[in-house]
Amino acid sequence: MRINCPHCGTRPVEEFTFNGDASVQRPASNDPKTMDQWFDYVYLRDNPKGRFDEYVHHSSGCRAWLVVTRDTQTHEVFGVVTARDHAKKRVKA
Amino acid sequence: MSDQFTRISPLADIAFQGRFGADHAAPGVTLSVQHPAAIVAVIARKGKAKALAEALQNWRGVRAQWAGAEQYFVLDKPFDEVRKKLDGLASCSDQSHGRAIIRIEGPKVRHVLCKGTPVDLHESEFEIDRSALTQMAHVGVHLTRIGRDAFELSVFRGFSESFWEWLTEQSEEFGYQVI
Numbered sequence: 001m002r003i004n005c006p007h008c009g010t011r012p013v014e015e016f017t018f019n020g021d022a023s024v025q026r027p028a029s030n031d032p033k034t035m036d037q038w039f040d041y042v043y044l045r046d047n048p049k050g051r052f053d054e055y056v057h058h059s060s061g062c063r064a065w066l067v068v069t070r071d072t073q074t075h076e077v078f079g080v081v082t083a084r085d086h087a088k089k090r091v092k093a
Numbered sequence: 094m095s096d097q098f099t100r101i102s103p104l105a106d107i108a109f110q111g112r113f114g115a116d117h118a119a120p121g122v123t124l125s126v127q128h129p130a131a132i133v134a135v136i137a138r139k140g141k142a143k144a145l146a147e148a149l150q151n152w153r154g155v156r157a158q159w160a161g162a163e164q165y166f167v168l169d170k171p172f173d174e175v176r177k178k179l180d181g182l183a184s185c186s187d188q189s190h191g192r193a194i195i196r197i198e199g200p201k202v203r204h205v206l207c208k209g210t211p212v213d214l215h216e217s218e219f220e221i222d223r224s225a226l227t228q229m230a231h232v233g234v235h236l237t238r239i240g241r242d243a244f245e246l247s248v249f250r251g252f253s254e255s256f257w258e259w260l261t262e263q264s265e266e267f268g269y270q271v272i
Contacts, residue, residue, distance in 0.1 A: 015228055082162070
């Protein structure tokens, strides 16, 4: 499996560290009434078959945080963006 | 107490000069430890990435090597001078004591390095003055092409000894000299 780092170019998967689901969003409120949302955010994860957005750290390269969209079944990579761009896009949306 | 400290190379007790490995007519690669070296890690302040890149480009007599997104290693200049020059543009930290730089050159240099890194180092792909961050023998390496058949490898000081052992082992089949 190869990942195309926006900073370094295509590198083998050994250079990267995976760090879970990139689709979860931190609840905006600290109100105790939102505890359910917090429970979801901290503990609950889907285990999808197919397309999946995932945080990836280029730990043995440029050390940038990335979001890789890949197929969990075939490992086909659809796209890679920096975590910064991913977050900006989400704020806009 | 003296304010003057002598910086000792981490490879002082291991990188001995001489001719080693296979006995071909000429050594395949030549290794040399670049010590002492002035290394300053420079990271662009928020929104200053472009200004920093331009400042480094226009600064004569300094080598600035790409070291990640909006980050560089500035070589050959003392820390205070770099910090003054890039004031407001970047955060600087002195890494002169923290990293070891090994220069490797010679006709077999690409053969040696490609045993360790997946980065394509062919000239058409990786031109002179270009840098990459990668991994060789599980050690994080910052490599820069400084000539057609010459590279500089910068590793954390603490890993330099084991990295040196790996590098010389890989060079043995071509014959190498340490200068």
